[in-house]
Amino acid sequence: MNMQLSKTPIGLDGVPAAETVLSHVDGERGELIIAGERVGVLVGKTGFEGVTARLWSGATGQPVGEAAVRAVLGEARQRAFARLPDLLEITRGLSIVDGFRAAIAGLRAENGLQHEATIVGAFPVIAGALVQRAKGCDPVAPDPTLSHAADTLSMLLNRKASTPEVAALDAYFVTVCDHGMNASTFATRVVASTQADLFAAVTAGYCALTGPLHGGAPEPVLEMLDAIGTSERIKPWVDGALARGERLMGFGHRIYRVRDPRADVLKGAIGRLAGGGTDLPFAGEVETYIREALRRKNPDRPLDTNVEFFTAILLDALTIPRQAFTPIFAAARSAGWTAHAREQQRGGRLIRPSSAYIGPMP
Ligand code: ACO
Numbered sequence: 001m002n003m004q005l006s007k008t009p010i011g012l013d014g015v016p017a018a019e020t021v022l023s024h025v026d027g028e029r030g031e032l033i034i035a036g037e038r039v040g041v042l043v044g045k046t047g048f049e050g051v052t053a054r055l056w057s058g059a060t061g062q063p064v065g066e067a068a069v070r071a072v073l074g075e076a077r078q079r080a081f082a083r084l085p086d087l088l089e090i091t092r093g094l095s096i097v098d099g100f101r102a103a104i105a106g107l108r109a110e111n112g113l114q115h116e117a118t119i120v121g122a123f124p125v126i127a128g129a130l131v132q133r134a135k136g137c138d139p140v141a142p143d144p145t146l147s148h149a150a151d152t153l154s155m156l157l158n159r160k161a162s163t164p165e166v167a168a169l170d171a172y173f174v175t176v177c178d179h180g181m182n183a184s185t186f187a188t189r190v191v192a193s194t195q196a197d198l199f200a201a202v203t204a205g206y207c208a209l210t211g212p213l214h215g216g217a218p219e220p221v222l223e224m225l226d227a228i229g230t231s232e233r234i235k236p237w238v239d240g241a242l243a244r245g246e247r248l249m250g251f252g253h254r255i256y257r258v259r260d261p262r263a264d265v266l267k268g269a270i271g272r273l274a275g276g277g278t279d280l281p282f283a284g285e286v287e288t289y290i291r292e293a294l295r296r297k298n299p300d301r302p303l304d305t306n307v308e309f310f311t312a313i314l315l316d317a318l319t320i321p322r323q324a325f326t327p328i329f330a331a332a333r334s335a336g337w338t339a340h341a342r343e344q345q346r347g348g349r350l351i352r353p354s355s356a357y358i359g360p361m362p
Pocket of ligand 1: 038114212213215217246247248249250251253255261298301303306307308
């Protein structure tokens with residue numbers, strides 16, 4: 001390997017790809033700032049509509065208020081519901097994760113309407129319809145008078161959600177709505193940097209999200225907890241997986257060298273939800289042992305719990321089927337993706353990195 005290549009940041013670690021006013025991740029301090037506010041503070045201050053208003057205002061430089069966002073998202077959910085027969089046409093026979101990818105690719109500009117709202121409004125409607133179809137049921141119509149989180153739960157669960165359930169999903173939506181230049185946001189910005197439209201950009205973002213090294217991790221987190229099963233099996237199961245060189249889902253992060261600040265925000269939201277879903281004390285035992293085992297295995301590389309571990313537990317406690325976890329993550333992250341795409345289109349440069357050629361020379 002030549003000397004030049006060994007310095008190449010393969011995987012683009014630490015390379016700024018864009019300037020943004022939207023969010024900032026400080027991996028050394030374990031801090032996430034979204035639209036000027038620390039994530040833990042933001043969750044206590046506002047809901048999904050509020051943070052979306054902040055992101056869209058920041059991206060476009062044109063202030064938009066929370067009430068206006070609530071109204072446009074309510075209308076957009078209704079429009080998406082009317083288009084469901086078209087959108088779901090191509091998804092027959094596909095899983096929820098793959099069906100969601102195909103359906104969102106069918107979203108398109110609607111005359112005079114904001115693309116951002118069309119996208120963010122449509123995501124939970126499509127996810128809800130795919131969940132209902134998997135159960136052999138008809139889609140549940142949205143209610144534009146509900147908050148985005150409350151309506152999302154009603155379309156997913158086919159029942160009115162309780163106040164603590166809505167608060168928990170809203171806290172989740174705010175917590176994961178944006179997160180610096182993560183892989184899916186980068187993919188979104190690459191596409192937007194070519195001046196392709198927002199629909200193309202967020203479809204790319206979702207495709208990047210589906211992998212288990214990114215937003216595809218929560219379902220495998222629950223599978224891991226199921227496979228471990230009992231307290232006595234934690235040590236042999238975890239030690240065995242690490243000895244085989246497997247990665248434990250819900251742990252580790254490219255940027256954070258300390259605990260992912262979102263993990264504790266979600267843990268707090270789970271604590272306020274009564275009962276249901278994953279056995280929390282058992283999940284806590286698994287988490288404690290895995291953190292110890294990762295410290296032993298990689299003493300020089302701090303690997304801690306990431307957002308996906310608690311995402312899995314929170315969405316499970318809300319009785320959302322695990323096959324829908326990635327689309328629900330996308331429903332939250334769509335606020336960030338649309339803002340990043342707009343910001344990139346407005347002031348960004350075509351993103352076109354280089355590669356390090358290691359093939360033969362002529
Ligand atoms: N389990 C076991 N070992 C791990 C884990 C893990 N979860 N994460 C990292 N490691 C190991 C790597 O194998 C590597 O070991 P090696 O040097 O012996 O090969 C070492 O720790 C360093 O890895 P990094 O370079 O820090 O990992 P990277 O930045 O490439 O990966 C990632 C980050 C993809 C999140 C990784 O930690 C991982 O695979 N985690 C599990 C999947 C997961 O939880 N994904 C969700 C991430 S959060 C999100 O995207 C929303």
